[in-house]
Amino acid sequence: MMTANEIRDSFKSFFESKGHQIVPSAPMVIKDDPTLMFTNAGMNQFKDIILGNHAAKYQRVADSQKCLRVSGKHNDLEEVGHDTYHHTMFEMLGNWSFGDYFKKEAISWAWEYLVDVLKLDPADLYATVFEGSGEDGIERDNEAAAIWEQFLPKDHIINGNKHDNFWEMGDTGPCGPCSEIHVDSRPAAEKALTPGAQLVNKDHPQVIEIWNLVFMQYNRKADHSLEPLPAKVIDTGMGFERLVRTLQGKTSNYDTDVFQPMLMAIGNMAGIRYGANEKTDIAMRVIADHIRTIAFSITDGQLPSNAKAGYVIRRILRRAVRYGYTFLGFKQAFMFRLLPVLLDNMGNAYPELLAQRTLIEKVMKEEEDAFLKTLETGIRLLDKIMCDAKAAGRKEISGVDGFVLYDTYGFPLDLTELILRENDMTVNEQEFNSEMQKQKQRARNAASIETGDWITLNEGETRFVGYDYTEYETSILRYRQIRQKNQTLYQIVLSDTPFYAEGGGQVGDSGVLCSEFETIEIIDTKKENNLPVHIAKTLPTHPDAPIMACVDTEKRDACAANHSCTHLLDEALRQVLGTHVEQKGSLVTPDSLRFDFSHFQKVTDEQLREVEHLVNAKIRQNVPLTEYRNLPIEKAKELGAIALFGEKYGDEVRVVQFGSSIEFCGGTHVSATGKIGMVRILSESSVAAGVRRIEAITGAKVEQMLDAMEDTMRTLKALFNNVPDLNAAIRKSIEENATLKKQVEDFVKEKAVACKNELLAKAIEENGVKVVKSLLPLPAEVAKDIAFQLRAEVSVNLLVVLGTLQLDKPMLTVMLTDDLVQRGLHAGKMVREAARLIQGGGGGQPHFATAGGKDAANLKLAIEKVVELAGL
Numbered sequence: 001m002m003t004a005n006e007i008r009d010s011f012k013s014f015f016e017s018k019g020h021q022i023v024p025s026a027p028m029v030i031k032d033d034p035t036l037m038f039t040n041a042g043m044n045q046f047k048d049i050i051l052g053n054h055a056a057k058y059q060r061v062a063d064s065q066k067c068l069r070v071s072g073k074h075n076d077l078e079e080v081g082h083d084t085y086h087h088t089m090f091e092m093l094g095n096w097s098f099g100d101y102f103k104k105e106a107i108s109w110a111w112e113y114l115v116d117v118l119k120l121d122p123a124d125l126y127a128t129v130f131e132g133s134g135e136d137g138i139e140r141d142n143e144a145a146a147i148w149e150q151f152l153p154k155d156h157i158i159n160g161n162k163h164d165n166f167w168e169m170g171d172t173g174p175c176g177p178c179s180e181i182h183v184d185s186r187p188a189a190e191k192a193l194t195p196g197a198q199l200v201n202k203d204h205p206q207v208i209e210i211w212n213l214v215f216m217q218y219n220r221k222a223d224h225s226l227e228p229l230p231a232k233v234i235d236t237g238m239g240f241e242r243l244v245r246t247l248q249g250k251t252s253n254y255d256t257d258v259f260q261p262m263l264m265a266i267g268n269m270a271g272i273r274y275g276a277n278e279k280t281d282i283a284m285r286v287i288a289d290h291i292r293t294i295a296f297s298i299t300d301g302q303l304p305s306n307a308k309a310g311y312v313i314r315r316i317l318r319r320a321v322r323y324g325y326t327f328l329g330f331k332q333a334f335m336f337r338l339l340p341v342l343l344d345n346m347g348n349a350y351p352e353l354l355a356q357r358t359l360i361e362k363v364m365k366e367e368e369d370a371f372l373k374t375l376e377t378g379i380r381l382l383d384k385i386m387c388d389a390k391a392a393g394r395k396e397i398s399g400v401d402g403f404v405l406y407d408t409y410g411f412p413l414d415l416t417e418l419i420l421r422e423n424d425m426t427v428n429e430q431e432f433n434s435e436m437q438k439q440k441q442r443a444r445n446a447a448s449i450e451t452g453d454w455i456t457l458n459e460g461e462t463r464f465v466g467y468d469y470t471e472y473e474t475s476i477l478r479y480r481q482i483r484q485k486n487q488t489l490y491q492i493v494l495s496d497t498p499f500y501a502e503g504g505g506q507v508g509d510s511g512v513l514c515s516e517f518e519t520i521e522i523i524d525t526k527k528e529n530n531l532p533v534h535i536a537k538t539l540p541t542h543p544d545a546p547i548m549a550c551v552d553t554e555k556r557d558a559c560a561a562n563h564s565c566t567h568l569l570d571e572a573l574r575q576v577l578g579t580h581v582e583q584k585g586s587l588v589t590p591d592s593l594r595f596d597f598s599h600f601q602k603v604t605d606e607q608l609r610e611v612e613h614l615v616n617a618k619i620r621q622n623v624p625l626t627e628y629r630n631l632p633i634e635k636a637k638e639l640g641a642i643a644l645f646g647e648k649y650g651d652e653v654r655v656v657q658f659g660s661s662i663e664f665c666g667g668t669h670v671s672a673t674g675k676i677g678m679v680r681i682l683s684e685s686s687v688a689a690g691v692r693r694i695e696a697i698t699g700a701k702v703e704q705m706l707d708a709m710e711d712t713m714r715t716l717k718a719l720f721n722n723v724p725d726l727n728a729a730i731r732k733s734i735e736e737n738a739t740l741k742k743q744v745e746d747f748v749k750e751k752a753v754a755c756k757n758e759l760l761a762k763a764i765e766e767n768g769v770k771v772v773k774s775l776l777p778l779p780a781e782v783a784k785d786i787a788f789q790l791r792a793e794v795s796v797n798l799l800v801v802l803g804t805l806q807l808d809k810p811m812l813t814v815m816l817t818d819d820l821v822q823r824g825l826h827a828g829k830m831v832r833e834a835a836r837l838i839q840g841g842g843g844g845q846p847h848f849a850t851a852g853g854k855d856a857a858n859l860k861l862a863i864e865k866v867v868e869l870a871g872l
Contacts, residue, residue: 084251593698
């Protein structure tokens with residue numbers, strides 16, 4: 001029986017023998033595509049080729065791509081683990097042709113690999129073909145069907161609808177029919193009863209799709225019409241985990257050697273055997289699936305956070321922790337302890353996992369510890385919600401409360417329901433689902449973008465000239481209109497552009513496009529599928545006229561200075577802290593820079609100062625820029641250039657060098673370090689476990705900060721009569737203030753004791769209850785202290801109602817002895833009712849409560865109202 005690693009290698013070897021270039025997997029985390037957060041299909045790294053933005057270096061390509069899906073058909077995150085064949089992170093085996101071979105070869109080679117190489121039984125295989133679409137004016141894919149008839153009987157070739165058998169990249173763009181290969185792994189007796197053809201695409205767990213062959217031959221326009229693609233594309237994707245399951249004769253992906261080592265380790269840790277109980281099995285499958293996603297995401301540079309891709313990873317990690325906590329009894333961090341098992345299983349195929357082991361462990365553990373604390377907080381909140389519901393005579397909690405637990409504290413509905421069931425209670429599921437739909441709709445509205453068709457004026461690819469020019473004569477290749485958040489903008493593609501498109505942490509250029517007719521402002525420049533697009537609020541009225549593209553050089557120069565400074569910071573941090581330091585992200589704007597790096601403890605003030613001094617020394621040396629363009633990647637590595645983990649590099653790269661600082665980089669930089677001017681580190685903080693962040697400024701911004709500091713110092717000196725030793729003067733002032741504060745506190749305490757004694761002496765007795773009521777010229781916290789002192793002296797039959805006024809804000813303080821509470825009085829309810837008279841609100845415990853308001857004129861009435869509510 002072939003192992004998973006042998007199967008992966010056999011796929012690559014087969015297609016290499018068919019003239020395909022074997023390329024490495026792209027990172028699972030996508031950084032420069034605004035339409036995607038994660039690689040969700042093998043074709044993602046080739047989108048710019050498929051869209052025609054760039055020519056293909058190789059016409060035939062194959063790989064094994066790590067992918068992540070948490071939404072879409074069959075990929076709802078909350079369902080993963082409940083079946084045997086869907087995952088968050090999975091591997092996609094794929095082969096591509098860019099304008100070379102088409103349907104005949106794609107189908108023939110797929111058959112050859114599955115039947116002749118892997119020895120699958122042809123009788124178990126089924127193929128689907130597109131049935132056609134009257135709406136689109138497309139007939140059945142008879143071409144694909146005819147090819148399949150050379151290998152399969154007609155009853156194994158099944159027509160599929162547009163949903164299953166017509167692949168589209170998006171609302172617009174390349175698309176075409178596809179042919180899915182399904183395998184029937186049922187026992188012979190079941191096959192005899194029901195033909196596999198009847199179960200294809202019917203969600204049967206043993207009749208599953210393993211390979212999808214996509215034939216891209218059309219382009220979908222904004223008006224939904226189709227036009228033929230000038231260069232046809234083959235894009236195939238085979239689910240690696242499903243293929244392994246089929247070849248190893250298993251009925252579940254989780255029974256293969258892809259997952260079994262991890263499931264055994266989880267079972268040993270929990271003291272539970274996998275297969276013993278459905279609920280614990282689901283929990284183990286969730287953890288075994290999710291730990292792969294989390295480890296690969298961290299490796300590729302995406303740390304858990306509260307925004308965008310980071311939020312998805314945090315949510316996946318927390319889901320795994322929840323299942324371990326609820327069903328396996330893991331009350332302490334556990335996932336980080338399973339990492340060695342994953343590395344043993346996948347480290348050889350993906351060596352980047354081994355290189356980032358320490359970081360993955362630390363991030364996982366910190367995230368687990370933090371969430372377990374949140375989980376405890378959520379359980380306490382749920383306890384309170386249940387108590388309140390029971391007090392009101394209800395056995396059902398609000399779905400809104402259930403959603404708050406889900407959204408804020410990470411409680412899935414099933415965990416809330418589990419705890420409620422143990423207390424003979426339920427949650428309003430309809431309300432919960434309604435809140436969930438509202439959230440999803442908000443997210444859809446925020447992300448909604450309407451795009452028009454590209455209007456093509458000239459054919460060609462964009463050439464970036466921004467390393468050498470900030471002004472360049474050019475022409476418009478194409479443009480289109482987009483609408484986002486009720487704003488209409490235009491994307492413009494130029495034949496040659498000096499504008500740097502946002503990427504590598506550096507913001508995009510802005511500037512203008514000038515012609516003899518007009519000047520159009522470019523507000524930003526971004527990359528879309530590796531295509532630089534210039535964003536404008538208006539279109540040129542003469543789009544076919546020659547134009548001059550002019551970059552805002554002040555913004556560009558400031559960005560370049562900050563970007564070059566991040567390289568110098570990287571080198572200085574490695575010198576001061578050690579060579580374990582690796583860049584984990586950056587943000588370069590005209591105003592400041594942000595640099596994230598791996599380090600496992602706080603950087604001391606002394607170390608930060610040393611780093612700052614090293615960088616400034618290199619700035620003063622005015623080290624010139626040495627730039628290598630289109631350098632073979634092996635040559636770049638020989639130079640000692642530092643690459644960024646999680647980035648996808650081509651065969652040729654750009655290298656930026658300032659003396660001993662040598663890095664892979666595509667951004668803009670100063671011609672010599674002296675142009676940075678000076679750097680000042682503003683802050684150092686933690687981003688995640690094992691990742692620190694430095695924020696800094698350079699050049700004119702440092703000058704402005706120093707001016708502001710000097711102005712502050714001058715003002716401070718003036719406040720202290722320009723004393724020669726300002727530090728000593730401030731210290732003396734603080735000490736004197738502390739002494740005076742102590743004296744005031746002692747005076748207030750004496751005043752409170754005297755006030756308490758006076759109040760006790762003036763107390764009146766109503767129906768056997770001693771009533772202390774008064775307006776006090778003291779702060780509310782002193783009134784509270786007096787109330788507790790009175791309660792300590794008079795332990796029964798005492799009602800205290802005190803009013804205070806501080807900064808024109810009226811406050812009520814109410815205190816009851818325990819015997820009055822036992823009679824049914826409740827300070828919180830009484831003060832809440834009385835506070836209406838002062839236009840306020842409040843509450844508290846049965847024996848003590850406070851309230852604040854706005855109307856000081858009625859404070860006396862509010863005091864009397866409390867006495868009245870007490871029935872005295």
